[in-house]
Amino acid sequence: NAGVMQNPRHLVRRRGQEARLRCSPMKGHSHVYWYRQLPEEGLKFMVYLQKENIIDESGMPKERFSAEFPKEGPSILRIQQVVRGDSAAYFCASSPGTGLGGAPQTQYFGPGTRLLVL
């Protein structure tokens, strides 16, 4: 069973360009989470999605950032008009959803996408 896959692993963009980060969850997982790790900072939650639904986007910047998890295909984190401050490692995690009694399940992390904005 392949783990969480993210691509590209490294992405270089110039200021003003768009960045698209993809995440394929583990087989059988229907929940996806995105986190961002800025240099010298801890990981920060961005957004939690289920298929075709955004459940919690409390950590998403209000502008330029969007996320989707379509019925078919990977989850996409999209950053429009990137700025140097967007340079960070972006991690995706997936889980199978809720367990007995609605208990949240363990999140499994991908290797991350390192975004560098020139």
Added chain:
Amino acid sequence: KQEVTQIPAALSVPEGENLVLNCSFTDSAIYNLQWFRQDPGKGLTSLLLIQSSQREQTSGRLNASLDKSSGRSTLYIAASQPGDSATYLCASLNQAGTALIFGKGTTLSVSS
């Protein structure tokens, strides 16, 4: 707003030493607490998960404890090895079960 703090930020020890990493959190209303390992340029590997109703979990040379009343968790590593060198992250799962709140980590270096 939940805040997770880890001390020390960095730790260097000789091989074979037993060590303790500390994690504190401000809001005791957590669903669970998890310890991860992160190697440079890599993703996160889950080490131990403690449910809010539990006091500790053990896996091999690792033991993690949880004291919700004091807002603390510790990760104990026995007989450290150079291969243990990595950054160790503590994270609490919020009550809604939607987001992990991470500390900044403790970077461990074990010398042979």
